[in-house]
Amino acid sequence: MKILVCITHVPDTTSKIAFTDNNTKFDVSGIQFIIGPYDDYALAKAVELKESNSGNITVLCVGEVNVEPTMRKALAIGADDAIRVNANPTDSVFVAQQIAAIAKEDQYDLILMGRESIDFNSGVVHGIVGSLLDIPSVSPVMKLEIEGETAKMTREIEGGQEFIEVQLPVIAGCQEPIAEWKIANMRGIMSARTKPLKVIEPVACDKITSTLSYEKLPAKGSVKLIPAENAEELIDLLKNEAKVL
């Protein structure tokens, strides 16, 4: 089975978000970058599938050279080879077109990615790739089993879940509990250094959005504490002061 795993290179979930250059650039100073947590689930699932079905895992990231350490982590966790599309991933359609161009050239049985990136949170890349390739796309997938040519999936819907079957090839936007996050072992880390990482230039994409400026969430005022012995007072405050009851 040939699996393509698309990953994002994003700030660690504990990062303090700040902007520079008159709020036009994300401030990377002191930021630790990681594989997107949802993408990490996708990768873990790919590794599980490879273990039980054999096959090959290619990891793909659209990003500039600074994303390579993150890609090496994915190779250490269990991907066999990597492709970096040398471009700044600033627009969903742009990223999807890069993925689709690669998937058209090289046929994959399964394309896995996170349900969304945790920086721009758009969550639409799986669908765009699916329609560009004219194959089914499903997200967010919490469970995935491959039986022959059929993918059996559990998809989260608002307040519940839905069970879906499709024929391969398929694209899945992943989320927990599809698999448990995997940690690279020493052997993986060593071998990742020599696994192939190919760099290619992006395909052209003309109609893309551009980010003009950023703004941080306004800081909260300080908390109003109610002594535990008068806990009931909270309800009065919520009703009369905050007016949310």
Added chain:
Amino acid sequence: MSILVCIEGDEGIIKKTSIEAVYYASETGKIIGDEEVIAVALGSYDTAVLENLGNYGATKVIHVNDEKLDKSQIGVYSEIFAELVQTTSANLVIMSKSSFGDNIGGRIAGKTGASIVSNVVALPNVSSEFEVRKSIFTGKAFATVSMPEGLKILLVKRNSVEVNQTDDKAVIEQIPLPNALNFHEKITGSEKAEGDVLLDDAEIVVSGGRGLKGPENWDMIEDLAKALGAATGCSKPVSDQGWRPHHEHVGQTGVKVSPNLYIAIGISGAIQHLAGVNSSKVLVAINIDPDAPFFKAADYGIVGDAFDVVPRLTEKVKSLK
């Protein structure tokens, strides 16, 4: 020119987020010059339900009344919407940011060559270019994004517009199920949560964390939620340990909620949990530890033992009814 709104429903009931999408579309229509707002509903709905979309600004509803569409298959829905984008010569497509919008909005964009912005939190600004504001970094910041000429798709985050209602009714146009659709996905079943109030739609959420010690103590959370008409949520370790179902898990890697009131009980307030709740209007923390980080994010707090405080709050809420 027209604005198309993709309606999301469940068993003949239109989701609140789709009503917000219709209203967003009609307000946007006023900004960009009186466009026709066409809502598209797929599957079985009562006529009255669809006519009432006029209350929120839809001028017309295109209805494909076929029970084959009662379950929202991603592929087929996207194909139908994409085709209607062409036939109605829409220049803007609006839907809610949800699992429905993510899947279907993305596929329509791929199919039609549209540009797309997700998680939009305010009406567009068209004074120079077409600019929208979106939520990024899981609620920790916003970006202002400009969109290129041509067809645009916006996925609107819930509670981003305050909906006003009129008595207007929409005109309904019934169209048949298009031929030659590919029903690629087979939906073999589904499971729904039992609670009365869905987490995503809730105005009030009562959420419990590891501080509650075990699933047997959730009656307390449910009682308070019931008294408030609230939905119940939880932190990640709580769903990881199977104390609560996964779809209640709130946060960075779970459901992002934006209710009027979020009450966190025995939740420490890790940054990943806060990422899912920071667009709530009012945050309340109840925690035994005065140094719990949640108190830094909360509007109101009680430092105390949940097992003492929560039942008393429930009684107090009941006494007001």
